[in-house]
Amino acid sequence: MSDSINWAELLAQSIDMSKFASLPSTVKLPALPHAVTRFMERANDPSADIKELAQIIETDSGLTLELLRHVNSASLGLRHRANNVRQALALLGVRRSKNFVISTGMQAAVTARKSKLINQTCFWNASLQKALFARDVADMLETDAETAFFGSLLQDYLLPVLTNDLFQPYVDFVESRIEQPETLSEYERSHFGWDHALAAAGLATRWHLPDDLVCCILFHHHGLVPFRNARLKHTPVTAVAISALLPDQMRQQYRGLEMLIALESEWPEFDLQALAEEVDRKQETSGLGVRNDFPLARRCQNARSEKRDYKDGSLKTAALA
Numbered sequence: 001m002s003d004s005i006n007w008a009e010l011l012a013q014s015i016d017m018s019k020f021a022s023l024p025s026t027v028k029l030p031a032l033p034h035a036v037t038r039f040m041e042r043a044n045d046p047s048a049d050i051k052e053l054a055q056i057i058e059t060d061s062g063l064t065l066e067l068l069r070h071v072n073s074a075s076l077g078l079r080h081r082a083n084n085v086r087q088a089l090a091l092l093g094v095r096r097s098k099n100f101v102i103s104t105g106m107q108a109a110v111t112a113r114k115s116k117l118i119n120q121t122c123f124w125n126a127s128l129q130k131a132l133f134a135r136d137v138a139d140m141l142e143t144d145a146e147t148a149f150f151g152s153l154l155q156d157y158l159l160p161v162l163t164n165d166l167f168q169p170y171v172d173f174v175e176s177r178i179e180q181p182e183t184l185s186e187y188e189r190s191h192f193g194w195d196h197a198l199a200a201a202g203l204a205t206r207w208h209l210p211d212d213l214v215c216c217i218l219f220h221h222h223g224l225v226p227f228r229n230a231r232l233k234h235t236p237v238t239a240v241a242i243s244a245l246l247p248d249q250m251r252q253q254y255r256g257l258e259m260l261i262a263l264e265s266e267w268p269e270f271d272l273q274a275l276a277e278e279v280d281r282k283q284e285t286s287g288l289g290v291r292n293d294f295p296l297a298r299r300c301q302n303a304r305s306e307k308r309d310y311k312d313g314s315l316k317t318a319a320l321a
Contacts, residue, residue, distance in 0.1 A: 032207060
């Protein structure tokens with residue numbers, strides 16, 4: 001289980017900060033809003049109380065509105081409503097509040113930077129779909145669903161920045177996708193010496209995010225490897241890695257849907273289409289204000305109809321290699 005894992009130690013063994021330091025100067029990494037930075041600093045101090053934390057949130061009207069909307073949304077299913085920030089923090093608890101505040105701050109920081117390649121509305125819609133999907137998968141794995149949700153929501157948060165500041169290499173990837181490596185991460189490592197997962201995890205470490213959340217970001221493009229790892233299987237890392245196989249604008253994982261279909265044979269409880277339909281239902285009723293113009297179930301429909309092509313096992317083997 002995830003409680004038995006020393007996430008700080010795993011992170012220290014896995015992340016090479018020297019590669020993060022080699023990001024070109026042309027990449028302008030986003031800065032968190034001051035209220036978010038201050039909140040994270042005080043929330044990590046055991047002496048801080050909810051009154052103080054609420055006062056920090058209230059200095060940012062946008063963050064205050066998003067927090068109240070999140071806590072009172074149908075997606076959380078809380079029995080009580082919050083009328084003010086202090087009540088919202090009390091209902092969420094400090095740990096869940098930290099995850100929400102950091103994810104909202106990151107989204108605000110990234111959205112403020114216009115991307116020439118990525119449609120921001122579609123991007124955040126897909127990110128929410130992946131997050132809802134990861135939460136359900138985490139429940140099935142009997143692990144921390146909230147860390148899985150926020151880890152999945154943040155897995156690609158740096159892509160709008162990187163694709164804008166390093167525009168041409170990413171355009172080349174998109175325009176000749178079928179000729180490129182199976183994953184975007186492989187392409188990035190071959191061209192830059194690092195990938196967006198490492199860059200995002202490195203920045204998240206500088207922002208002092210929880211170690212398990214950083215690991216979710218760092219390992220999100222490891223496909224089904226965490227699922228097959230006895231130590232990591234029942235952790236949020238696995239749920240996030242599985243969610244990363246879902247389709248997105250850039251087709252980051254070329255055979256992602258094939259791998260998810262193959263997973264149905266390996267894990268009988270896993271039903272891709274049923275999970276996708278549940279994600280669409282939750283997004284529709286969440287009250288989070290994110291339009292679902294591209295339902296996940298519709299995008300997975302072709303994959304379901306092609307399941308018969310995998311019965312001989314040949315494509316399944318290729319997808320899981």
